[in-house]
Amino acid sequence: MSRTFPVVLALFLAALGVVVLPAAPAAACDCVSDDAAGFFARADVVFTGTLVSREVSHPNAPVFSSADPALHVFAVDSVFKGSAAEHQGVVSADSGATCGLELSGTGPFVVFANSDAALPAGEYAASLCGGSGPLTAALEADLRELGPAAGPSAEPRPGAAGVAPVDGPGPWPWLAGGAVVLVAGALVRRRRRRRVLSGK
Template sequence: MRRTTTCLLAACVLLLAGWVWAPAASACSCVGGTTAEHVERADVVFSGRLLSREVAGGSSSSDPALHVFAVETVWKGTAASEQGVVSAASGASCGLELDGDGPFLVFATTAPDLPTGQLAAGLCGGTARLAADLTSEVAAATGRGPEEPGPGAVGTDLVGGPSGWAVWVGAVVATLTVAALAVTGELRRRRAPGCAHRAPGYRR
């Protein structure tokens, strides 16, 4: 049992290590999706022009990049007149790749680890330059017309987050910790005395 457990843990370490040390520049691969699917997966959908883009760090394609949009219309969820949207710095890490100031149709999500009101978006989420046919598809998917954005600026301050390296290391440590606890629990269970007891006077 111990030898089998050791081999399994070693295999997990090698597999996770391969993920950690994988080339950072490997291309992002997006699975195609319809506009309706992008709308369904997004928490917020809005159109607007890109006001600014700022990258924290800049040494890795996965460093956070903050995009601040002047929101014109909101199709799903809520967004402020100036709305911050964070993504990876490069398309190699599935970050937004926007040419010019737009206008763009942005499909964004919320996340508990982001600053209050800030949204997240990525290369594969459907964000694209605004076009009439795309707007019609969004209207059909949401079943409502465009609404005005909320007042003020929300999530427009760039907060430096952990690099992709730190995230992967944290994931490895957490995964190995869970695996070790599971194995320890299994060993203790197997070593525990049996629960079945013979009744008095029992004979084989």
């Protein structure tokens, strides 16, 4: 590998202003085990459904973190506690290392979530330690004993259930363009130096 490549790469990243914060070790999220009744009691809303989409936003871009918010949108099947829309937004940290939800596939899942005044209207928050995960027959039986199942509330107006996408394209087009110019300039200077040294 050319000795100048690390320099060019460093300049490229500097131009972007990219700072990637590594995920904390898994031990950083230390959950206390509990049963369905315990998770149910602490949650503001409990529902089952399938995962429709997952979108991570970076409010501090160009700084990235495993704690950046990930918006999960669920198609709700049954509500066992609280109120949920047919398409319900639930936010968590991006990574399980920072106690974010770790859901594989589309489900079905059971979601134990809570209200948070800092979130957009209609959106809930959930974490790795809150009990959310794959829905099993045994877990569904427990939920039916803990609270009556009801259909989800009617589809709200756009954004009312916390599913509105983040507005704006962000700073990346401008930053990336500047980085490309910087890297191109570095490569041109490198070629000129080679020609001078070779006498061509």
